[in-house]
Amino acid sequence: MKADVPGKTGLGIGEVALVPVRLAMGLIDAPLRWLQRVAGISGMAAFFLMPNMLIFGIFILLPFFINFAYSMTGSTALFLSDRTFVGSEQYARLFDCRNYLDPNTCAEDTFWTAVANTGWFVIIQVTLMIVVSLVTALILNRELAARSFWRAVFFFPVLLSPVVVGLIWKWILQRQGLLNFSLYGFGFEPYTWLNDRNWAFAATVGVSIWAHMGFYTLILLAGLQAIPKDLYEAAEMDGTRPARAFWRITMPLLAPNLLVVVVLVLIKAVQIFDEVYVLTGGGPGTSTLYLTQYIYETGFAAQLRNPGLAAAASILMGVVLVVLTLLQLGLSRSSEKKGARK
Amino acid sequence: MSRVAEFLLRRKGGKGWHWTDIVTWVWLVGGLFIMFGPAVWLVGSSFKSPAALAEFPPSILPYVTQKATVEGYDKPLDLYDVTLPDGSKATLAEVRRIGIISQMVDPQKPGEIIKVNIAERTPVRQMSFATGNYTEPFTQFDFVRYLWNSVFVTVTATLITLVVNSMAAFALSKYEFRGRTFAMLLILATLMVPLSVIMVPLYSIISALGLFNNLWGVILPTVATPTGVFILRQYMLTIPDELIDAARMDKASEWQIYWRIILPLTAPALAVLAIFSVVWRWNDFLWPLIVLSRKELYTLQVGLSIYSGELNVQWHFILAMTVVTMIPVVLVFIFLQRFITTGIAGTGLK
CATH class of the missing domain: 1.10.3720.10 (MetI-like)
Known part of the structure; x- marks a missing residue:
């Protein structure tokens, strides 16, 4: 497959810089084709959504919920498991x-x-x-x-x-x-x-x-x-x-x-x-x-x-x-x- | 003269001046001074020596008092233009000052002390740019480290943001699956959970993952931006689905469709997001302040705020470092302002 960037002719500096990226993406493609055969197209949707949701879940959603737990505990300890429950x-x-x-x-x-x-x-x-x-x-x-x-x-x-x-x-x-x-x-x-x-x-x-x-x-x-x-x-x-x-x-x-x-x-x-x-x-x-x-x-x-x-x-x-x-x-x-x- | 004034004050369509025209120009010219003045003053001050910075009233341009080494004195002495009692003028070096009498010597004849009333002398001053303010922080503070940390955080976070957000936006715009609306709402709901609300538990999570005092602890929580997903998804929705169907007919894998068709076509939106992301991450302050407590890990923003909060603020260094911190953002402003303003006007998101 030729590059689909429209209106580009010749090999500019940007194109050269992209060569290793292209190679890497080509290498990723093989295992992903396998994944696509196993999981199907809707499985690929989950794959695309996964990284964002994972980061989002760990660093935004999770803290949001354990914030409530924090507000009901006392002591100066940092981790929730070491803290004592004090209610309101x-x-x-x-x-x-x-x-x-x-x-x-x-x-x-x-x-x-x-x-x-x-x-x-x-x-x-x-x-x-x-x-x-x-x-x-x-x-x-x-x-x-x-x-x-x-x-x-x-x-x-x-x-x-x-x-x-x-x-x-x-x-x-x-x-x-x-x-x-x-x-x-x-x-x-x-x-x-x-x-x-x-x-x-x-x-x-x-x-x-x-x-x-x-x-x-x-x-x-x-x-x-x-x-x-x-x-x-x-x-x-x-x-x-x-x-x-x-x-x-x-x-x-x-x-x-x-x-x-x-x-x-x-x-x-x-x-x-x-x-x-x-x-x-x-x-x-x-x-x-x-x-x-x-x-x-x-x-x-x-x-x-x-x-x-x-x-x-x-x-x-x-x-x-x-x-x-x-x-x-x-x-x-x-x-x-x-x-x-x- | 009156012709010039007439020309300058002439209005389109031959209409006279209305009071709103005066308000407009007062507001614009005043705005020019208030908006640019402080930054210009900062840049000007950053070239002054510590002695010139302590002066009041300050001079507009950086001046320093000339000094001369005189035989018999260890330190260089300040030079003054002096009016002598007989009315003649001379350039003398000050040895010491007692009350209103200054003891001075002629650099050519160091043996003889001349007493001069301080009202009769003015310092010899010359314009001089204290470039040392810019070069010395590289050795005095770990300035190169801070610069490198800031660049690393900005570039890495922006790259990850672009990849992760574009993948999510692709899934949310080009696939039909259960829970799509829910995922979109969940991401938009993040707008309601700013850092200031979740910083305590987020800190514990970062510590539990071993990312406290680690630049990755600064990067990771920032990369799943709802704004980015939103901008990219809106843009991808305008890409016709027929392109994807055609690619599938040609046996392209879903990954190839994302990588070779969708991403190149989303380039304008990716550019806008990249610009925003660079500015956001370069300017981040509160979260790096919490996560980074070791000096060698400070980003520029954290380093600047810590050093400017010290008891003896070395303003000449702080000012120069502030100017350096401003440079990337000013470059973005000069060259890419168009993208940012259309981005804001289009989405209303910052």
């Missing part, structure tokens, strides 16, 4: 509070601090993220010179690693950093922003928006471009004001995309960890300690690690995420049915 004790400990509004009255006060911090973070970050991404998408959807350039400008940080993002901003917000330098020009004294509880919190919100807004802008922009232009032309002919066209045409037709984006941002915001861990390390104090970092530190980093407690906390977070994801799947399905996304 870990959950009871997490919820042991005299006053739920004040984390200090709880047995596990850092957990509630993390919950409260994450709650505030989600509310503020999601709102600002949606506003910023939507405005950017609307602007990029206008008649612009070099639109793909501008789109790339806002998309650029999305690809950067969270560690790089954290370090870039740590460097800018430090005492000799760019921010203090810019403010110095206006006569302000240098300030160590990340040592201030409120500014550190604001920094985690701002930096996470900076890093991810390009992604959501892209989805919203795709939604905006799917709206037929003749709707606006018709509105203009009827003498509709642009503001009215925005609320009566753009928003209703963008709504399915917008909802999907809201849920996606929510899911990511609940799990925020990487950038913040590098930027502030959860500090100063516990002012930027979020849920994932609480789970990580309780399960792995703390002096007296407690995998059971970490598992219980992660299941509580998982419940929130499952609800949000189901919401997202439902929303994207209904938006596909409406045909708003092409």
Whole structure:
């Protein structure tokens, strides 16, 4: 059998590099033909599905189920067989509070601090993220010179690693950093922003928006471009004001995309960890300690690690995420049915 | 001048300026600075010497103070341009500073000490790129190791992802079998189980398999991506089944059909998945942080975060290493951005 790659003539470098791969695949073919004779064509389907399902089962499904078992055991031992069954004790400990509004009255006060911090973070970050991404998408959807350039400008940080993002901003917000330098020009004294509880919190919100807004802008922009232009032309002919066209045409037709984006941002915001861990390390104090970092530190980093407690906390977070994801799947399905996304 | 302004401000169709036009340009130009500024500042800073990094206010470009070796003094001395009491100018080297008086010598006549008010002197500075920031980490830290570990994890995980996901996508798109829908739903359900939810039990499984402190422990849990299966399956569904039937008539085995017909035809989708996978695996942080505790196994991301969290942060090295860590992703951004943006807009998956 000749190679089926269409439109290729001659032996390029890529072709030469593929020779050993071709040979290997040819060698695999003989035993697989035998397997096909024994198992039949539907058996081959199982064969193709097997590696993915095996890895998936061992590293995702299995941990998912034994997580419940972990959350019902105590002690610092790592393996499940060495751990003692304690029933709902870990959950009871997490919820042991005299006053739920004040984390200090709880047995596990850092957990509630993390919950409260994450709650505030989600509310503020999601709102600002949606506003910023939507405005950017609307602007990029206008008649612009070099639109793909501008789109790339806002998309650029999305690809950067969270560690790089954290370090870039740590460097800018430090005492000799760019921010203090810019403010110095206006006569302000240098300030160590990340040592201030409120500014550190604001920094985690701002930096996470900076890093991810390009992604959501892209989805919203795709939604905006799917709206037929003749709707606006018709509105203009009827003498509709642009503001009215925005609320009566753009928003209703963008709504399915917008909802999907809201849920996606929510899911990511609940799990925020990487950038913040590098930027502030959860500090100063516990002012930027979020849920994932609480789970990580309780399960792995703390002096007296407690995998059971970490598992219980992660299941509580998982419940929130499952609800949000189901919401997202439902929303994207209904938006596909409406045909708003092409 | 007014003609130039008129030309620049002219709008298509002869319409006047609307307030939204101003908002647009303020937003775009502001965005340009906010999005690129920090990264550019990082790259600029990475070429500065430790002394220049500690300065406030910082200089935009990397400058260093000139030094000169003067006879009779062991260390090189800082050079200054000095205005002498008689009004003449000279370049002198500073021996020591007491209060506001600086004791200086002329490099040509090292014997004679000249006392100068510090207000009368300015350092001789020259632009100089501290390339040592880039070369020294290779000897100071195990930087080459981290780089190699990151490359190994990224390349291996991407290759396995492509093979394993494409095989699963082939089975899920081109075969009819019982439990197909169930398998598809199971894979999609994984989207609901992010790492942060299962990290405790996953850690115990990795340890039980002897993969703790092993790069394979970083690679394996990441390769069965639901996103990859999803993208590839959607693409394979568009390949006509007649091609497969024809191949079966020619006595091609199922493996040959997968390898010689389906895979080459799925190349565009495989390319998108490969780009995504490279970026994901290169940027992974939390899981390698958990699995790798031995220094020689750190990936770049883990190594960077550990060194930047130390008490005495050697910023000049950290900044240079951050720039190196950025390079592959920036290259992907410059050359392959088109694929990524269409991939995201098409599937809404990241």
